[in-house]
Amino acid sequence: xxxxxxxxxxxxxxxxxxxxxxxxxxxxxxxxxxxxxxxxxxxxxxxxxxxxxxxxxxxxxxxxxxxxxxxxxxxxxxxxxxxxxxxxxxxxxxxxxxxxxxxxxxxxxxxxxxxxxxxxxxxxxxxxxxxxxxxxxxxxxxxxxxxxxxxxxxxxxxxxxxxxxxxxxxxxxxxxxxxxxxxxxxxxxxxxxxxxxxxxxxxxxxxxxxxxxxxxxxxxxxxxxxxxxxxxxxxxxxxxxxxxxxxxxxxxxxxxxxxxxxxxxxxxxxxxxxxxxxxxxxxxxxxxxxxxxxxxxxxxxxxxxxxxxxxxxxxxxxxxxxxxxxxxxxxxxxxxxxxxxxxxxxxxxxxxxxxxxxxxxxxxxxxxxxxxxxxxxxxxxxxxxxxxxxxxxxxxxxxxxxxxxxxxxxxxxxxxxxxxxxxxxxxxxxxxxxxxxxxxxxxxxxxxxxxxxxxxx
Ligand SMILES: NC(=O)c1ccc[n+]([C@@H]2O[C@H](COP(=O)([O-])OP(=O)(O)OC[C@H]3O[C@@H](n4cnc5c(N)ncnc54)[C@H](O)[C@@H]3O)[C@@H](O)[C@H]2O)c1
Numbered sequence: 001x002x003x004x005x006x007x008x009x010x011x012x013x014x015x016x017x018x019x020x021x022x023x024x025x026x027x028x029x030x031x032x033x034x035x036x037x038x039x040x041x042x043x044x045x046x047x048x049x050x051x052x053x054x055x056x057x058x059x060x061x062x063x064x065x066x067x068x069x070x071x072x073x074x075x076x077x078x079x080x081x082x083x084x085x086x087x088x089x090x091x092x093x094x095x096x097x098x099x100x101x102x103x104x105x106x107x108x109x110x111x112x113x114x115x116x117x118x119x120x121x122x123x124x125x126x127x128x129x130x131x132x133x134x135x136x137x138x139x140x141x142x143x144x145x146x147x148x149x150x151x152x153x154x155x156x157x158x159x160x161x162x163x164x165x166x167x168x169x170x171x172x173x174x175x176x177x178x179x180x181x182x183x184x185x186x187x188x189x190x191x192x193x194x195x196x197x198x199x200x201x202x203x204x205x206x207x208x209x210x211x212x213x214x215x216x217x218x219x220x221x222x223x224x225x226x227x228x229x230x231x232x233x234x235x236x237x238x239x240x241x242x243x244x245x246x247x248x249x250x251x252x253x254x255x256x257x258x259x260x261x262x263x264x265x266x267x268x269x270x271x272x273x274x275x276x277x278x279x280x281x282x283x284x285x286x287x288x289x290x291x292x293x294x295x296x297x298x299x300x301x302x303x304x305x306x307x308x309x310x311x312x313x314x315x316x317x318x319x320x321x322x323x324x325x326x327x328x329x330x331x332x333x334x335x336x337x338x339x340x341x342x343x344x345x346x347x348x349x350x351x352x353x354x355x356x357x358x359x360x361x362x363x364x365x366x367x368x369x370x371x372x373x374x375x376x377x378x379x380x381x382x383x384x385x386x387x388x389x390x391x392x393x394x395x396x397x398x399x400x401x402x403x404x405x406x407x408x409x410x411x412x413x414x415x416x417x418x419x420x421x422x423x424x425x426x427x428x429x430x431x432x433x434x435x436x437x438x439x440x441x442x443x444x445x446x447x448x449x450x451x452x453x454x455x456x457x
Contacts (some may be wrong), residue, residue, distance in 0.1 A: 012211045015137040019181075020218045022102055026050040028219070031101035033126055035062055035091060036292070037364065038143060038187045039107030040073060045198060047084040049223045054101065055091040066091035074363040074390060075192070078262040088233040103141065103219050105323035107187065110144045111298060111398075118147060118302045120154060127155055131162040139181045139215045142233075145240050145299050146374050147306035148325040151184040151233035156208060172209040174456050183207040183216035186240030191293075192362040208247065210457030244299040245317060250285040251296070252320035255327050258287035262334075262457060268336040269456075289442040290327035290369025293359020297367045328372040331442055335377065335419055335456035338440050341455075344416055347381030353416040354405060354432065355422025356388045360443075363390035370421045371400045377418075385415075412436045420445050 022028035028051060032043040035057040043055045057063055065072055069082040081089075097106060108122040123144055134140075142151050142161070156169045159180065170179035182255045188196065203224040207213030217227045230236050254272065261268040268287060276284045291297040300317040307314045336346040356370035357363060365371070369395075370386070377384045385407045386394070394402045409432070412418050418436040420427075423445035430449055433439055439446065439454045446454050 006264050009176045009178050010136070012170050012173060012181075012209075013177050014176075015170075015179060015181075016211050016215060019102060019139060019215050020139060023218050023222050026222070027052070028102040029054065029100055030219075031054070031056060031104045033057070033104065033106045033110035033130070034122075034144075035059075035066065036107065037073060037191060038110070038189060039105075039152040040066075040076060041189070041198065042105065042143070042187075043089060044076070044080055044084050045223050047087050047089040050087075051222075053084075053253060054097055054371055055089065055096070056093065056095060056262075057091065058093060060093050063091045063093050082287060095129050096133055098130045099135050101138060103139045103215075104130060105141045105143055105185075107143045109294065110146050110302070112301055117302055117305050120146065120150065123150070124154065124158060127158045128162055131159055134163065134167060134180055136167065136178045136180065139212065139219060141182065141183045141185050141216055141219070143185055143187045145186060145244070145295060145302070146237060147241070147302040149306060150237060151182060156182055163430060166318075170209050170211050172211070174191040179211075180190050181207065181209075181212035181215050182233075183212040184236040185216055186222060186236060188240070191364060194360060202228050202441070204228045204230065204234045204236050204239050206230040208233055218392040235431050238303075240272040241299055241303045244295050244431070245303065245320075247285070248296050248300045248324065249290070249316050250283070251291065252323040254285045254287045256323050258457075259330060267456070269447065274313060286444075288327065288369070289331040289373060291324045292366065292370075293364060294366045297321075312313075329368040329376060330438075331369070331373050331419075331421075331457065332376045332380070333456070334442075335417060335440050336380070336423070338438060338455040338457075339417055340439060342416075345350060346377070348383070349416040350383045350414065351377055351385075351417045351419060352412060353386040354388075354409075354427065355424050356386050356394060357390055357422050357424075360423045361429045365391065365394070367399065371397070371402070373419075373421065374398065374402060374404075387412075389424060 030053045032039045032044045033056040035055045043053050047053045048107055069078055069085055071078045071081055073191045106126055108126050111119050113119045128133055159169055161170055167178045171183050189199050203220040205215055205216040205227055213229050218228050221227045258268040272284050275282050304314045304317050339349050357365055358368040374384050387407055387409050392406050394404045413435045417438045419440045420443055423443035429446050433451045433453055441454055441456045
Protein backbone atom coordinates (compact mmCIF):
# COMPACT_ATOMS: atom_id res chain seq x y z
CA UNK A 1 0.00 0.00 0.00
CA UNK A 2 2.67 2.53 -0.97
CA UNK A 3 1.46 6.06 -1.45
CA UNK A 4 3.72 7.20 -4.29
CA UNK A 5 2.57 5.33 -7.39
CA UNK A 6 2.70 8.15 -9.90
CA UNK A 7 4.10 7.49 -13.35
CA UNK A 8 7.21 9.46 -12.35
CA UNK A 9 8.69 7.92 -9.26
CA UNK A 10 11.07 9.99 -7.13
CA UNK A 11 14.82 9.51 -7.21
CA UNK A 12 16.52 7.82 -4.27
CA UNK A 13 18.29 11.13 -3.64
CA UNK A 14 14.99 13.03 -3.35
CA UNK A 15 13.63 10.42 -0.95
CA UNK A 16 16.81 10.59 1.08
CA UNK A 17 16.66 14.39 1.39
CA UNK A 18 13.03 14.21 2.47
CA UNK A 19 13.83 11.59 5.15
CA UNK A 20 16.83 13.49 6.48
CA UNK A 21 14.76 16.70 6.69
CA UNK A 22 12.16 14.89 8.76
CA UNK A 23 14.82 13.46 11.07
CA UNK A 24 16.47 16.88 11.52
CA UNK A 25 13.14 18.49 12.39
CA UNK A 26 12.20 15.56 14.69
CA UNK A 27 9.02 15.03 12.67
CA UNK A 28 9.99 11.58 11.35
CA UNK A 29 7.55 8.99 12.67
CA UNK A 30 9.48 6.16 14.29
CA UNK A 31 8.02 2.66 14.51
CA UNK A 32 9.73 0.13 16.78
CA UNK A 33 8.63 -3.47 16.31
CA UNK A 34 9.14 -5.81 19.26
CA UNK A 35 8.83 -4.01 22.59
CA UNK A 36 11.08 -6.26 24.66
CA UNK A 37 14.36 -5.66 26.45
CA UNK A 38 15.80 -3.99 23.33
CA UNK A 39 12.82 -2.40 21.59
CA UNK A 40 11.13 -0.72 24.54
CA UNK A 41 14.19 1.23 25.78
CA UNK A 42 14.93 2.24 22.18
CA UNK A 43 11.37 3.48 21.68
CA UNK A 44 11.63 5.47 24.91
CA UNK A 45 14.97 6.96 23.85
CA UNK A 46 13.54 8.19 20.53
CA UNK A 47 10.53 9.63 22.40
CA UNK A 48 12.79 11.38 24.91
CA UNK A 49 14.64 12.95 21.97
CA UNK A 50 11.41 14.49 20.68
CA UNK A 51 10.33 12.03 17.97
CA UNK A 52 6.77 10.77 17.53
CA UNK A 53 7.14 7.06 18.30
CA UNK A 54 4.81 4.09 17.84
CA UNK A 55 5.73 0.75 19.37
CA UNK A 56 4.39 -2.43 17.74
CA UNK A 57 4.12 -5.85 19.36
CA UNK A 58 2.03 -8.97 18.88
CA UNK A 59 1.92 -9.49 22.64
CA UNK A 60 -1.30 -7.71 23.51
CA UNK A 61 -0.59 -8.05 27.24
CA UNK A 62 2.48 -5.84 26.80
CA UNK A 63 0.47 -3.34 24.73
CA UNK A 64 -2.21 -3.14 27.42
CA UNK A 65 0.40 -2.64 30.15
CA UNK A 66 2.14 0.14 28.23
CA UNK A 67 -1.16 1.83 27.51
CA UNK A 68 -1.86 1.98 31.21
CA UNK A 69 1.73 3.15 31.87
CA UNK A 70 2.79 -0.08 33.51
CA UNK A 71 6.23 -1.61 33.03
CA UNK A 72 7.16 -5.27 32.50
CA UNK A 73 10.91 -4.63 32.63
CA UNK A 74 12.32 -3.99 36.10
CA UNK A 75 14.87 -1.40 35.16
CA UNK A 76 12.28 0.69 33.25
CA UNK A 77 10.23 2.55 35.87
CA UNK A 78 6.56 3.17 35.22
CA UNK A 79 7.23 6.91 35.47
CA UNK A 80 9.37 6.64 32.30
CA UNK A 81 6.48 5.04 30.44
CA UNK A 82 4.01 7.61 31.75
CA UNK A 83 6.37 10.41 30.70
CA UNK A 84 6.88 8.89 27.22
CA UNK A 85 3.12 8.52 26.83
CA UNK A 86 2.62 12.17 27.74
CA UNK A 87 5.24 12.97 25.06
CA UNK A 88 3.30 11.04 22.40
CA UNK A 89 4.58 7.45 22.65
CA UNK A 90 1.91 4.95 21.60
CA UNK A 91 1.90 1.15 21.70
CA UNK A 92 -0.19 -0.88 19.29
CA UNK A 93 -0.72 -4.31 17.75
CA UNK A 94 -2.25 -2.74 14.66
CA UNK A 95 0.27 -3.17 11.84
CA UNK A 96 -1.72 -0.96 9.46
CA UNK A 97 -0.09 1.92 11.35
CA UNK A 98 3.20 0.92 9.70
CA UNK A 99 2.23 2.96 6.63
CA UNK A 100 2.44 6.14 8.75
CA UNK A 101 6.01 5.45 9.87
CA UNK A 102 9.10 6.95 8.25
CA UNK A 103 11.53 4.61 9.98
CA UNK A 104 10.69 1.07 11.06
CA UNK A 105 13.08 -0.67 13.44
CA UNK A 106 12.77 -4.41 14.02
CA UNK A 107 13.82 -5.71 17.46
CA UNK A 108 12.23 -9.19 17.57
CA UNK A 109 13.81 -12.34 19.08
CA UNK A 110 16.37 -14.49 17.26
CA UNK A 111 16.57 -17.72 19.28
CA UNK A 112 17.92 -21.13 18.30
CA UNK A 113 15.68 -24.04 17.35
CA UNK A 114 15.76 -27.17 19.48
CA UNK A 115 18.48 -28.43 17.10
CA UNK A 116 20.53 -25.30 17.88
CA UNK A 117 20.02 -23.77 14.46
CA UNK A 118 18.99 -20.13 13.79
CA UNK A 119 15.28 -19.54 14.19
CA UNK A 120 14.51 -16.58 11.95
CA UNK A 121 10.76 -17.14 12.14
CA UNK A 122 10.20 -14.01 14.27
CA UNK A 123 12.02 -11.88 11.70
CA UNK A 124 10.26 -13.41 8.69
CA UNK A 125 6.87 -13.22 10.39
CA UNK A 126 7.49 -9.54 11.18
CA UNK A 127 8.56 -8.75 7.62
CA UNK A 128 5.49 -10.55 6.25
CA UNK A 129 3.18 -8.56 8.48
CA UNK A 130 4.69 -5.17 7.67
CA UNK A 131 5.23 -5.48 3.90
CA UNK A 132 1.55 -4.95 2.96
CA UNK A 133 1.77 -1.59 4.74
CA UNK A 134 5.12 -0.39 3.42
CA UNK A 135 5.31 2.75 1.32
CA UNK A 136 7.91 4.54 -0.77
CA UNK A 137 10.71 6.31 1.09
CA UNK A 138 10.58 4.37 4.34
CA UNK A 139 13.70 3.12 6.08
CA UNK A 140 13.58 -0.36 7.53
CA UNK A 141 16.29 -1.30 10.03
CA UNK A 142 16.87 -4.75 11.47
CA UNK A 143 18.39 -4.65 14.98
CA UNK A 144 17.94 -8.31 15.97
CA UNK A 145 21.24 -10.15 16.30
CA UNK A 146 21.70 -12.60 13.45
CA UNK A 147 24.18 -14.21 11.05
CA UNK A 148 25.86 -12.19 8.27
CA UNK A 149 23.63 -12.30 5.22
CA UNK A 150 20.26 -12.19 6.97
CA UNK A 151 19.35 -8.65 5.88
CA UNK A 152 20.51 -9.07 2.28
CA UNK A 153 19.57 -12.70 1.74
CA UNK A 154 16.41 -13.08 3.83
CA UNK A 155 14.83 -9.70 4.61
CA UNK A 156 15.33 -7.94 1.25
CA UNK A 157 14.12 -10.83 -0.96
CA UNK A 158 11.14 -11.36 1.35
CA UNK A 159 10.11 -7.70 1.08
CA UNK A 160 10.24 -7.86 -2.70
CA UNK A 161 8.54 -11.25 -2.88
CA UNK A 162 5.65 -10.43 -0.54
CA UNK A 163 4.82 -6.92 -1.80
CA UNK A 164 2.25 -6.80 -4.56
CA UNK A 165 3.12 -3.53 -6.33
CA UNK A 166 6.31 -2.06 -7.74
CA UNK A 167 7.99 -1.30 -4.42
CA UNK A 168 11.71 -2.14 -4.51
CA UNK A 169 14.60 -2.08 -2.11
CA UNK A 170 17.06 0.66 -3.07
CA UNK A 171 20.39 -0.74 -4.38
CA UNK A 172 22.30 2.34 -5.47
CA UNK A 173 19.98 2.62 -8.49
CA UNK A 174 20.65 5.53 -10.77
CA UNK A 175 17.11 5.58 -12.13
CA UNK A 176 14.18 6.77 -10.01
CA UNK A 177 12.01 4.06 -8.49
CA UNK A 178 9.52 3.17 -5.80
CA UNK A 179 12.21 2.61 -3.23
CA UNK A 180 12.30 1.57 0.38
CA UNK A 181 15.66 1.57 2.16
CA UNK A 182 16.99 -1.30 4.25
CA UNK A 183 19.80 -1.36 6.82
CA UNK A 184 21.13 -3.38 9.74
CA UNK A 185 22.18 -1.81 13.03
CA UNK A 186 23.02 -4.12 15.92
CA UNK A 187 21.84 -3.47 19.44
CA UNK A 188 24.75 -3.29 21.90
CA UNK A 189 22.90 -2.96 25.16
CA UNK A 190 24.36 -4.49 28.32
CA UNK A 191 21.43 -5.09 30.67
CA UNK A 192 22.11 -4.11 34.25
CA UNK A 193 25.19 -2.08 33.32
CA UNK A 194 24.49 1.55 34.09
CA UNK A 195 28.10 2.69 33.73
CA UNK A 196 27.55 3.81 30.12
CA UNK A 197 24.51 5.84 29.07
CA UNK A 198 22.72 4.17 26.21
CA UNK A 199 23.19 7.21 23.96
CA UNK A 200 26.96 7.02 24.58
CA UNK A 201 27.24 3.53 23.09
CA UNK A 202 28.44 4.03 19.49
CA UNK A 203 25.90 2.71 16.98
CA UNK A 204 27.09 0.58 14.06
CA UNK A 205 25.08 1.07 10.86
CA UNK A 206 25.36 -0.76 7.54
CA UNK A 207 22.96 -0.30 4.64
CA UNK A 208 22.01 -2.41 1.66
CA UNK A 209 23.21 0.58 -0.36
CA UNK A 210 24.87 3.91 0.36
CA UNK A 211 21.49 5.65 0.63
CA UNK A 212 20.25 3.25 3.30
CA UNK A 213 23.53 3.69 5.20
CA UNK A 214 23.15 7.46 5.15
CA UNK A 215 19.53 7.32 6.26
CA UNK A 216 20.34 4.94 9.10
CA UNK A 217 23.32 7.08 10.16
CA UNK A 218 21.11 10.19 10.15
CA UNK A 219 18.39 8.44 12.12
CA UNK A 220 20.63 7.02 14.83
CA UNK A 221 22.90 10.07 14.79
CA UNK A 222 19.93 12.01 16.12
CA UNK A 223 19.80 9.97 19.34
CA UNK A 224 23.27 8.42 19.72
CA UNK A 225 26.38 10.53 20.19
CA UNK A 226 28.37 8.48 17.73
CA UNK A 227 27.40 6.36 14.74
CA UNK A 228 29.88 4.07 13.01
CA UNK A 229 28.92 3.51 9.38
CA UNK A 230 30.27 0.30 7.86
CA UNK A 231 30.30 -0.74 4.23
CA UNK A 232 27.51 -3.33 4.21
CA UNK A 233 24.80 -5.01 6.24
CA UNK A 234 27.03 -8.11 6.36
CA UNK A 235 29.83 -6.19 8.09
CA UNK A 236 27.35 -4.75 10.60
CA UNK A 237 25.89 -8.21 11.30
CA UNK A 238 29.34 -9.77 11.68
CA UNK A 239 30.52 -6.96 13.98
CA UNK A 240 27.83 -7.79 16.52
CA UNK A 241 28.71 -11.49 16.33
CA UNK A 242 32.42 -10.79 16.79
CA UNK A 243 31.62 -8.81 19.94
CA UNK A 244 29.53 -11.61 21.41
CA UNK A 245 31.82 -14.43 20.31
CA UNK A 246 34.74 -12.58 21.90
CA UNK A 247 32.84 -12.60 25.20
CA UNK A 248 31.72 -16.20 24.82
CA UNK A 249 35.23 -17.52 24.08
CA UNK A 250 36.89 -15.51 26.86
CA UNK A 251 34.28 -16.59 29.40
CA UNK A 252 34.90 -20.20 28.34
CA UNK A 253 38.62 -19.65 28.85
CA UNK A 254 38.20 -18.45 32.43
CA UNK A 255 35.62 -21.15 33.12
CA UNK A 256 38.09 -23.81 32.04
CA UNK A 257 40.91 -22.18 34.01
CA UNK A 258 38.63 -22.03 37.03
CA UNK A 259 38.17 -25.81 36.88
CA UNK A 260 41.94 -26.26 36.73
CA UNK A 261 42.53 -23.74 39.53
CA UNK A 262 40.02 -25.52 41.76
CA UNK A 263 41.95 -28.74 41.25
CA UNK A 264 45.26 -26.99 41.93
CA UNK A 265 43.99 -25.17 45.01
CA UNK A 266 44.47 -21.73 43.43
CA UNK A 267 41.88 -18.97 43.73
CA UNK A 268 40.97 -18.01 40.13
CA UNK A 269 39.34 -14.79 41.34
CA UNK A 270 42.57 -13.66 42.96
CA UNK A 271 44.42 -14.55 39.74
CA UNK A 272 42.02 -12.48 37.61
CA UNK A 273 42.25 -9.53 40.00
CA UNK A 274 46.05 -9.68 39.86
CA UNK A 275 46.12 -10.01 36.04
CA UNK A 276 43.73 -7.05 35.77
CA UNK A 277 46.43 -4.77 37.16
CA UNK A 278 48.24 -5.05 33.83
CA UNK A 279 47.56 -1.73 32.12
CA UNK A 280 47.44 -3.18 28.60
CA UNK A 281 46.66 -6.39 26.74
CA UNK A 282 44.39 -7.98 29.34
CA UNK A 283 40.65 -7.67 29.81
CA UNK A 284 39.03 -9.40 32.75
CA UNK A 285 36.29 -11.98 32.22
CA UNK A 286 34.79 -13.91 35.09
CA UNK A 287 33.84 -17.55 35.57
CA UNK A 288 30.39 -18.60 36.70
CA UNK A 289 27.85 -21.40 36.82
CA UNK A 290 27.25 -21.18 33.05
CA UNK A 291 26.14 -18.74 30.38
CA UNK A 292 22.72 -17.16 30.17
CA UNK A 293 20.69 -14.49 28.46
CA UNK A 294 19.42 -14.05 24.95
CA UNK A 295 22.85 -13.27 23.48
CA UNK A 296 26.08 -14.98 24.53
CA UNK A 297 24.80 -18.59 24.66
CA UNK A 298 22.97 -18.21 21.34
CA UNK A 299 24.47 -15.71 18.92
CA UNK A 300 27.79 -17.52 18.28
CA UNK A 301 25.86 -20.52 16.97
CA UNK A 302 24.22 -18.31 14.34
CA UNK A 303 27.68 -17.90 12.87
CA UNK A 304 28.66 -21.58 13.21
CA UNK A 305 25.53 -22.48 11.27
CA UNK A 306 26.23 -19.97 8.51
CA UNK A 307 29.90 -21.01 8.35
CA UNK A 308 28.86 -24.52 7.29
CA UNK A 309 27.59 -23.06 4.02
CA UNK A 310 31.23 -22.15 3.34
CA UNK A 311 32.65 -25.58 4.40
CA UNK A 312 34.08 -23.87 7.43
CA UNK A 313 34.18 -25.13 11.00
CA UNK A 314 34.18 -22.43 13.69
CA UNK A 315 36.23 -24.39 16.22
CA UNK A 316 36.63 -21.67 18.85
CA UNK A 317 32.87 -21.24 19.00
CA UNK A 318 32.23 -24.96 19.29
CA UNK A 319 34.89 -25.42 21.97
CA UNK A 320 33.68 -22.41 23.97
CA UNK A 321 30.12 -23.70 23.68
CA UNK A 322 31.17 -27.13 24.93
CA UNK A 323 32.98 -25.67 27.97
CA UNK A 324 30.29 -23.13 28.84
CA UNK A 325 27.46 -25.64 28.45
CA UNK A 326 29.16 -28.05 30.84
CA UNK A 327 29.44 -25.44 33.62
CA UNK A 328 25.96 -25.99 35.15
CA UNK A 329 26.75 -29.72 35.44
CA UNK A 330 30.12 -28.97 37.08
CA UNK A 331 28.23 -26.75 39.53
CA UNK A 332 25.96 -29.64 40.45
CA UNK A 333 29.06 -31.81 41.00
CA UNK A 334 30.55 -29.15 43.30
CA UNK A 335 27.32 -28.97 45.31
CA UNK A 336 27.33 -32.77 45.66
CA UNK A 337 30.97 -32.72 46.78
CA UNK A 338 30.34 -29.94 49.31
CA UNK A 339 27.43 -31.90 50.80
CA UNK A 340 29.42 -35.11 50.74
CA UNK A 341 32.23 -33.45 52.70
CA UNK A 342 29.62 -32.80 55.41
CA UNK A 343 28.41 -36.40 55.34
CA UNK A 344 25.27 -35.62 53.31
CA UNK A 345 24.01 -37.06 50.05
CA UNK A 346 22.58 -34.98 47.23
CA UNK A 347 19.58 -37.27 47.15
CA UNK A 348 17.12 -35.96 49.68
CA UNK A 349 19.18 -32.84 50.46
CA UNK A 350 17.24 -29.56 50.83
CA UNK A 351 18.87 -26.95 48.65
CA UNK A 352 18.01 -23.28 48.23
CA UNK A 353 19.24 -21.49 45.11
CA UNK A 354 20.04 -17.81 45.62
CA UNK A 355 19.50 -15.88 42.39
CA UNK A 356 18.03 -17.40 39.26
CA UNK A 357 18.37 -14.59 36.69
CA UNK A 358 21.26 -15.15 34.30
CA UNK A 359 23.19 -12.22 35.75
CA UNK A 360 23.00 -9.92 38.70
CA UNK A 361 20.39 -7.23 39.26
CA UNK A 362 18.25 -8.01 36.23
CA UNK A 363 14.86 -9.67 35.75
CA UNK A 364 15.81 -11.91 32.82
CA UNK A 365 15.62 -15.68 33.13
CA UNK A 366 16.28 -16.56 29.50
CA UNK A 367 18.81 -19.40 29.10
CA UNK A 368 19.78 -18.95 32.74
CA UNK A 369 22.10 -21.72 34.00
CA UNK A 370 19.98 -21.75 37.17
CA UNK A 371 17.25 -23.56 35.23
CA UNK A 372 19.55 -26.41 34.20
CA UNK A 373 21.08 -26.59 37.67
CA UNK A 374 17.70 -26.76 39.40
CA UNK A 375 16.46 -29.46 37.01
CA UNK A 376 19.66 -31.49 37.34
CA UNK A 377 19.59 -31.27 41.14
CA UNK A 378 15.95 -32.36 41.12
CA UNK A 379 16.79 -35.33 38.89
CA UNK A 380 19.42 -36.35 41.44
CA UNK A 381 16.76 -36.44 44.13
CA UNK A 382 17.47 -33.09 45.83
CA UNK A 383 14.58 -30.96 47.10
CA UNK A 384 15.20 -27.59 45.49
CA UNK A 385 13.71 -24.18 46.22
CA UNK A 386 14.90 -20.72 45.31
CA UNK A 387 15.02 -17.08 46.31
CA UNK A 388 15.33 -14.23 43.82
CA UNK A 389 14.09 -10.68 44.46
CA UNK A 390 13.25 -10.36 40.74
CA UNK A 391 11.14 -13.52 40.41
CA UNK A 392 8.26 -14.20 42.80
CA UNK A 393 7.58 -17.38 40.81
CA UNK A 394 9.16 -19.56 38.13
CA UNK A 395 6.48 -21.26 36.08
CA UNK A 396 6.79 -22.68 32.60
CA UNK A 397 9.13 -21.46 29.87
CA UNK A 398 10.15 -22.66 26.43
CA UNK A 399 12.46 -25.32 27.87
CA UNK A 400 11.45 -25.71 31.52
CA UNK A 401 8.42 -26.22 33.71
CA UNK A 402 9.49 -25.71 37.34
CA UNK A 403 6.39 -24.29 39.09
CA UNK A 404 8.33 -22.96 42.08
CA UNK A 405 7.60 -20.00 44.34
CA UNK A 406 10.27 -17.73 45.77
CA UNK A 407 11.00 -18.67 49.40
CA UNK A 408 11.95 -16.11 52.07
CA UNK A 409 15.64 -15.57 52.79
CA UNK A 410 14.89 -15.73 56.51
CA UNK A 411 14.33 -19.51 56.16
CA UNK A 412 17.79 -20.13 54.70
CA UNK A 413 18.97 -21.94 57.83
CA UNK A 414 16.47 -24.74 57.18
CA UNK A 415 18.33 -25.89 54.05
CA UNK A 416 21.29 -28.26 53.90
CA UNK A 417 22.91 -25.97 51.36
CA UNK A 418 22.44 -22.48 49.93
CA UNK A 419 23.89 -22.02 46.44
CA UNK A 420 24.73 -18.53 45.18
CA UNK A 421 24.10 -18.66 41.44
CA UNK A 422 23.45 -14.94 40.87
CA UNK A 423 25.24 -12.32 42.95
CA UNK A 424 22.41 -9.80 43.24
CA UNK A 425 23.55 -6.60 44.96
CA UNK A 426 20.59 -6.62 47.33
CA UNK A 427 21.75 -9.78 49.12
CA UNK A 428 23.44 -9.39 52.50
CA UNK A 429 26.14 -12.04 52.09
CA UNK A 430 27.40 -11.76 55.64
CA UNK A 431 23.89 -12.50 56.90
CA UNK A 432 23.50 -15.36 54.42
CA UNK A 433 26.70 -16.98 55.70
CA UNK A 434 25.60 -16.41 59.27
CA UNK A 435 22.19 -18.05 58.75
CA UNK A 436 23.02 -20.87 56.33
CA UNK A 437 24.39 -24.30 57.18
CA UNK A 438 26.54 -24.43 54.02
CA UNK A 439 27.07 -21.88 51.22
CA UNK A 440 28.28 -22.86 47.74
CA UNK A 441 29.35 -19.65 46.01
CA UNK A 442 29.72 -19.74 42.22
CA UNK A 443 30.22 -15.97 41.81
CA UNK A 444 32.77 -15.00 44.44
CA UNK A 445 29.97 -13.00 46.05
CA UNK A 446 31.33 -13.85 49.52
CA UNK A 447 34.81 -12.49 48.79
CA UNK A 448 36.46 -11.04 51.85
CA UNK A 449 34.20 -13.02 54.18
CA UNK A 450 35.94 -15.90 55.80
CA UNK A 451 33.93 -18.89 57.05
CA UNK A 452 34.27 -22.65 57.03
CA UNK A 453 30.66 -22.76 55.85
CA UNK A 454 31.61 -21.30 52.46
CA UNK A 455 32.74 -23.39 49.49
CA UNK A 456 33.75 -21.30 46.47
CA UNK A 457 33.58 -22.85 43.03
N1 LIG B 1 18.30 -8.45 25.56
C1 LIG B 1 19.50 -8.00 25.28
O1 LIG B 1 20.27 -7.65 26.16
C2 LIG B 1 19.98 -7.88 23.85
C3 LIG B 1 21.18 -7.18 23.60
C4 LIG B 1 21.62 -7.03 22.31
C5 LIG B 1 20.89 -7.61 21.26
N2 LIG B 1 19.74 -8.30 21.52
C6 LIG B 1 19.00 -8.85 20.38
O2 LIG B 1 17.82 -8.06 20.19
C7 LIG B 1 16.76 -8.90 19.72
C8 LIG B 1 15.55 -8.75 20.64
O3 LIG B 1 15.91 -9.19 21.92
P1 LIG B 1 15.07 -8.84 23.21
O4 LIG B 1 15.89 -9.23 24.36
O5 LIG B 1 14.54 -7.45 23.15
O6 LIG B 1 13.84 -9.86 23.04
P2 LIG B 1 12.46 -9.86 23.85
O7 LIG B 1 11.94 -11.24 23.79
O8 LIG B 1 12.63 -9.18 25.16
O9 LIG B 1 11.51 -8.91 22.99
C9 LIG B 1 11.08 -9.22 21.71
C10 LIG B 1 9.69 -8.68 21.53
O10 LIG B 1 9.29 -8.94 20.18
C11 LIG B 1 7.93 -9.28 20.19
N3 LIG B 1 7.62 -9.98 18.94
C12 LIG B 1 7.88 -11.26 18.61
N4 LIG B 1 7.43 -11.50 17.37
C13 LIG B 1 6.89 -10.37 16.91
C14 LIG B 1 6.27 -9.99 15.69
N5 LIG B 1 6.13 -10.86 14.69
N6 LIG B 1 5.81 -8.74 15.57
C15 LIG B 1 5.94 -7.85 16.59
N7 LIG B 1 6.53 -8.14 17.78
C16 LIG B 1 7.00 -9.39 17.92
C17 LIG B 1 7.76 -10.11 21.44
O11 LIG B 1 6.40 -10.17 21.84
C18 LIG B 1 8.64 -9.34 22.42
O12 LIG B 1 7.91 -8.35 23.11
C19 LIG B 1 17.32 -10.30 19.66
O13 LIG B 1 17.78 -10.54 18.36
C20 LIG B 1 18.50 -10.25 20.61
O14 LIG B 1 19.49 -11.20 20.28
C21 LIG B 1 19.27 -8.44 22.79
